[in-house]
Amino acid sequence: MRTMTFEFKTAGTVLFGSRSSERLHDLASQHGSRVFVVTGSKPERYQPVLDPLSTGGLQTERFAVPGEPSTSVVTAGLDAARSHRAEVVVALGGGSVIDTGKIIAALMTNEGELYDYLEVVGGGQPVVSDPVPFIALPTTSGTGSEATRNAVISVPEHKVKVSVRSPLMLPRYAVVDPDLTHTCPPTITASSGLDAITQLLEAFVSRKRNPFTDAVCREGLPRAGRSIRTVYRNPSDVSAREDMALAALFSGVALANAGLGAVHGFAGPLGGLIGAPHGELCAALLGPVTETNRDTLRNSSENEAGEIVTRYDEAARLLLGDSSAGAQQLIDWIYETVSDLRIVSLGRLGLSREAVPEAVAKAQKASSMKGNPVELREEQLTWILQRAM
Numbered sequence: 001m002r003t004m005t006f007e008f009k010t011a012g013t014v015l016f017g018s019r020s021s022e023r024l025h026d027l028a029s030q031h032g033s034r035v036f037v038v039t040g041s042k043p044e045r046y047q048p049v050l051d052p053l054s055t056g057g058l059q060t061e062r063f064a065v066p067g068e069p070s071t072s073v074v075t076a077g078l079d080a081a082r083s084h085r086a087e088v089v090v091a092l093g094g095g096s097v098i099d100t101g102k103i104i105a106a107l108m109t110n111e112g113e114l115y116d117y118l119e120v121v122g123g124g125q126p127v128v129s130d131p132v133p134f135i136a137l138p139t140t141s142g143t144g145s146e147a148t149r150n151a152v153i154s155v156p157e158h159k160v161k162v163s164v165r166s167p168l169m170l171p172r173y174a175v176v177d178p179d180l181t182h183t184c185p186p187t188i189t190a191s192s193g194l195d196a197i198t199q200l201l202e203a204f205v206s207r208k209r210n211p212f213t214d215a216v217c218r219e220g221l222p223r224a225g226r227s228i229r230t231v232y233r234n235p236s237d238v239s240a241r242e243d244m245a246l247a248a249l250f251s252g253v254a255l256a257n258a259g260l261g262a263v264h265g266f267a268g269p270l271g272g273l274i275g276a277p278h279g280e281l282c283a284a285l286l287g288p289v290t291e292t293n294r295d296t297l298r299n300s301s302e303n304e305a306g307e308i309v310t311r312y313d314e315a316a317r318l319l320l321g322d323s324s325a326g327a328q329q330l331i332d333w334i335y336e337t338v339s340d341l342r343i344v345s346l347g348r349l350g351l352s353r354e355a356v357p358e359a360v361a362k363a364q365k366a367s368s369m370k371g372n373p374v375e376l377r378e379e380q381l382t383w384i385l386q387r388a389m
Contacts, residue, residue: 006210009167010253011136011147011174016246018238021137021177024090025052031133031172032087037062038077038101040093045183046139049092061086065093068277069100070154075114077104090135092180094192095143095278098136099151102169105134114153117164121155127166136171139180141231141244142192142279144199144252146174152268152278160272160362170256178238178245186232189244190341191279193228196248197319198282200224201290202261203254205311206371213258218318220250225319225333232341259371262289262363266384269362274350283343287334288387294327296374308373347389356385 015023028035035058037043037050043064054060061084063077081089081104089108091101107114109129115122136146145151150165184192203209204217227243234240255264266289267281294312297305309327316330317323351359360381363369369376376384 006212006257008210008212008257009149009170010256011171013172014147014174014176014249016176016249018179018242019177020175021049021180024049024135024137024175025056025058027135027173027175028053028088028090029056029058033058034085034087035060036081036084036086036089036104038089038091038093038097038104039064040097040139041066043092046092046180049137049180053090065097065100068096068154068271069152070156071114074100074103074153078107078114081108086132088133088135089131090137092137092139094138094140094188095145098138098143098145099153101134101136102131102145102151102171103153103164105131106164106166106169108132118153118155118162119164120162121158121160122162127164127168130168133172135173135175137175137177137180138245138248140184140188140192141181141241141248142195144196144248144250144255146171146176147249147252148256154272154275158272161268174249176245176249178242181241181245182236184235186235187342188279189235190228190232190343191277191283192248193224193231193244194283194286194338194341194343195279196244196251197221197224197228198263198286199251199255199260200247201286201315202263202371203251203258204315205293205308205373206258206261207373208259208371210258213254216250216253220247220254221315221318222321223247226321228337229340260368261372262293262369262376262381262384265366265369265372266359266363268366268368270346270351270359273355273359273362276349280343280349281346283338283341284346284349284388285384287331287338288384290334291331292376292380292384293372293374294331296376296380300374302374305374345389346385351385351389353389356382359385
């Protein structure tokens with residue numbers, strides 16, 4: 001039995017519910033009049049949310065993030081925020097937008113440039129000063145970035161994705177308004193929703209799990225299980241959108257405090273190697289990783305192996321809403337859901353057979369692998385990629 005020691009951190013204030021985004025002006029104006037707004041490539045979708053900032057007397061500057069953030073995009077955003085002399089940073093968008101906003105808010109108050117803070121390929125310098133107040137408003141239900149303490153960024157010249165991370169980077173406010181997700185396209189709804197499920201499941205079986213993260217996973221998994229196919233087929237379903245928004249928030253809280261596992265251990269390196277969207281990578285990998293973990297644990301002599309298999313059984317009951325379900329039904333459900341939601345394979349996302357050894361080698365060094373409930377050998381990691389192709 002493990003000795004119970006843990007710490008728990010999350011966003012300073014979480015505001016959840018329909019129309020909660022209407023409070024954005026009031027929240028921002030408490031901290032200054034110069035607001036830097038980070039959005040996705042189509043900010044016009046959310047004009048009713050953003051317009052009250054400027055009409056209410058705040059000086060706003062907008063910066064659009066066209067896709068997953070790269071070093072050049074973040075550097076351009078940081079330069080723009082510094083020129084604006086931003087006192088508050090607002091990020092309205094998916095995980096890429098929120099991650100970009102987090103880094104900009106942090107580097108506004110910390111000396112140096114982006115590369116000084118990047119892990120692996122940069123200086124890995126710690127964030128020591130409180131960022132300018134940062135407000136996150138997710139428009140997808142997936143990454144949970146509104147409740148995490150890190151931001152992921154691609155470094156194209158090194159073909160990797162790396163993080164800047166610090167507890168200080170947790171948003172001052174996480175404003176989770178399910179109404180903002182109603183215009184999310186079905187493909188992104190599917191991949192981001194499966195990313196949230198991945199994060200809940202990986203945190204639930206993580207070596208770093210704790211009673212707080214167990215609680216949010218046990219609440220999040222049933223919501224996601226009953227609603228992910230509904231929002232894919234009927235994007236305007238209010239109850240299902242609320243379920244998925246809450247599940248995504250819980251997944252961010254869980255991963256920030258319990259870590260992740262082999263799915264994310266692969267997804268980071270693969271994102272750098274082939275440039276595929278993070279959510280699609282996680283969705284394609286979830287079935288093979290869960291299957292391999294379950295099989296390896298069943299044959300393991302480690303003291304906790306049986307407990308983790310039992311956790312997979314419990315996750316099946318939570319996700320499927322079936323009191324008789326076990327780990328095999330969980331695995332079957334994942335593969336069926338990935339098929340129903342038309343998630344593409346790693347091969348179609350750009351992974352070649354020749355690149356598999358490099359992907360495996362990079363995944364073995366990934367920090368998320370430390371949370372995986374069992375250590376996976378090179379041949380097992382190779383099988384996972386081949387099965388996902």
